[in-house]
Amino acid sequence: MGNFKKMIFALLCVVVLGLTKVNAMSIDELKDKLTKEYVINGVTFQITNAQKNSLEQYIANNPGITESDINYINEKLDEAIAIIEKSGATSVDDLSRSTKDELKALITDVSNNTAIKATPNNDGTVTVYNLDNTVFGKINVTRDVEYTDSAIVISLASAIALCGIIVIAKNSKKANA
Amino acid sequence: MLKKVIAIIKVIATKFAIAFFFASLFFCIFYFVFKEDIDLIFGLASKITIKVNEASDTPLTFDSVKMRLAKYPNYGTVWAHIIIPDIDIDIKVYQGDNLELIKYGAGHFIGSYFPGEGGTVVIDAHNSVYHFGKLPQLEVGAQIIIDADYGKFTYEITSTNILKAEELNVMPIQDDAEILMLYTCYPTSGFGYKYRRYVVYAKLVGADYEK
Incomplete structure (x- = not known):
């Protein structure tokens, strides 16, 4: 509303x-x-x-x-x-x-x-x-405030790192299986 | 044959993922360790590539009868400096506060009042140490000075708060009393999207329209 x-x-x-x-x-x-x-x-x-x-x-x-x-x-x-x-x-x-x-x-x-x-x-x-x-x-029109965090690049990097962790975890599971 | 190709693609994808992981991890650690230096370098670089207006096209004048500015600064124009002595901050204030502008300094929220007009003045900036990253260090009673084209205004902090981003309207823009509201993303360190905002409220304690 x-x-x-x-x-x-x-x-x-x-x-x-x-x-x-x-x-x-x-x-x-x-x-x-x-x-x-x-x-x-x-x-x-x-x-x-x-x-x-x-x-x-x-x-x-x-x-x-x-x-x-x-x-x-x-x-x-x-x-x-x-x-x-x-x-x-x-x-x-x-x-x-x-x-x-x-x-x-x-x-x-x-x-x-x-x-x-x-x-x-x-x-x-x-x-x-x-x-x-x-x-x-x-x-x-859709929001009142801007995003004021200066570490946007870091957020992207941490997201990529998270993806890397998931891939490695998946592979290690397969290796252990 | 197809199985071999798939196996090769899988191996390559895995290697890429691992490479990305370590590269990102290295980047994160590097940024964490050298955050202040990187901010400084980007700050200097932005001064070279800046495309916004560094000064008002025409000097701003204040109508002391209407208690309003006679003409308002154009979007993207620097119309003041905000000075916070306790945290050693002296940065430019641009008209407008979208992400393009607040790369270079603080932004004045369009729709909020200007210093001296007797309403809510809203100014926000990034949470780097060179912008508003040190706001949480400020205590009630600390001074904030807005040195504008048309006058110098001194405020004193009355309270601080930590709000969710969508709660910033808890104090709507009003014209009953002059209140300065500063905010930045919170917490000011760490990774990921920041859902909260650190907010500082201050009252006007001195105005010098003559400068």
């Missing part, structure tokens, strides 16, 4: 991150829209403080998107919610491959048709770009 929420709201954030060239009032309306609760397939979702903060940081860095882009992004946001509702999914595990592809396609669609560029990556992250095409950030 947690992952599902993250996925939906990362998607909402990515899509709505584009609503930036609006007056102060519209930005307030946007924040209200983002922070309100959504009920999809009986499950209640609400944006986290971290996601809200990311949005505010994006707005501060990108003061300028056309109103037509805003409208387009709004349409895609509604489409995203409709796709999830139609799927009947209540967790990320319920989403079929085709549904996930539809959601990813929406992000690509927004990128292709507006000044907001966001690309879904195969590692579970979505890269969001500033209007000047520099990277604003990689938003992790």
